[in-house]
Amino acid sequence: MGTPTFQAPRRAARPWLRVFVTGLVLWVLTVLVILLTQNPNLIPTLVLLGSFLVPVTFVVWAFERRDTGELTPTLVFSTFLTGGVLGVLAASLxxxxxxxxxxxxFVGVGLIEEAVKLCALAVLTRHLATKTMRDGMILGAAVGFGFAAFESAGYAFTALFTENGLSLMQVVQTELLRGLLAPVGHGLWTGILGGVLFRASTRHHFLITYRLIVAYVGVSLLHALWDSMHSIALVVTLLLTGSPAQYRLLETGWMPRPTDEQVRLFTFLSWAGLAVISVIGIAWLVGLWHSTRRPYNPPPGWRIPTATPPH
Structure with a gap:
């Protein structure tokens, strides 16, 4: 009789894609119904759907790549929800x-927000008996995406109120922009920190190591650069194309009217800067992910065959 082969149970194809498509359809329907009915009671539904759609989708996508059976849906969900709320509250204070x-x-913002997310991750996962780097990256991303979801909900709600009254389009634009940028923001940075934290862990404790400190400072600086890219692009644009008249207006506290060339340059520099920061973060995350091998988890009841002793 030949050696039996193990076949993993079949999973539903791309559950993250079903989550995204379903959520996107519901979000679009909510926008259309609000436009047709002018019912402000649906605004919270729009804010929550738009703010949580991309973060939840990426958490589901990451969960499929877990290393161990300790990463249950309950643990990931509680890490996403509790870690996100704790992070937002602590950062605000x-x-x-x-x-x-x-x-x-912005350097202070980066240092504070990455610290509170890291602390929330450590507190919520301290009981895990097995801590692999890849699982740490997934759980770190869950905390980061939870933080991003609640933060985006706040920005979308604030965008609703304008000088001319409630603005649905401001909410839609805010959610679209933050949804597009969500994968290369909080989830990415805290995913990196989570992997380094779990790599430096023992069975019962997390250790503060040189690598963890370097990673914390590094992602905090990426965070600070991301938040300050608007200001950096503005300064660089004025240095490259500013006129003496514009400089005089700035010295007197007035904002000069930009030329069409300056608007184009500012837009290019802003998006190019965000793209460079994103590439650095993604390369860092991918490098960490591939620097460790998945642990081998044999199927239940399967034993490694041993050599038969000679008679």
């Missing part, structure tokens, strides 16, 4: 009382 307007404001 610390930024309110510790940060003030200065050229280093």
């Amino acid at each position: 610390l930024e309110t009382y510790l940060l003030h307007p200065s050229p280093w404001l």
Whole structure:
């Protein structure tokens, strides 16, 4: 009799895609119904669907690539929800009382937000008996995407209120933009930190290592550059194309009217800067992911055959 082969149970094809398509259809239908009925009671539905669609989709996609059976749907969901809320609350408190307007404001934001997400991840996953780097990246991404979802909901809700009253288009534009950028933001940065944290762990404790400190500083700087790219692009545009008249207006506290060339250059620099930051973060994440092998988990009841001793 030949050696039996193990066949993994078949999974539903691309559940993340079903989640995304279903959520997108519901979001579009919500926009259409609000336009037709002008019912403001549907605004919270629109905000929640648009803010959570992309983060939830990426968490489902990442969950399919888990290393161990300890990453249950319940654990990932609680990490996404609880970690996201704790991160947003802690960041809001610390930024309110510790940060003030200065050229280093965005550096402080990056350091605070990455620290609170890392702490939330460590607290919520401290009980895990097996901590692999890939599982740490998945759980870190779950915390980051939870943070991004709640933060985006806040931005979308704020965008609703304008000088001319409630603006549905402002909400839609905000959710579309933040949805497009969500995969290369909080989830990416905290995914990197989660992998490094779990790599430095023991069975019962997380360790603060040199690699973890370097990773924390690195993702915080990427975060700060991301948040400040608008200001950086504006300064570079003025340095390259600014006229003496524009400089004089700036010295007196007035914002000069940009030329068409300056608008195009500013737009290019803003998006190019975000693209470079995204590529650096993605390359870092992919490098970490491929720097470790998946642990081998044999199927239940399967044993490694041993040599038969000679009679």
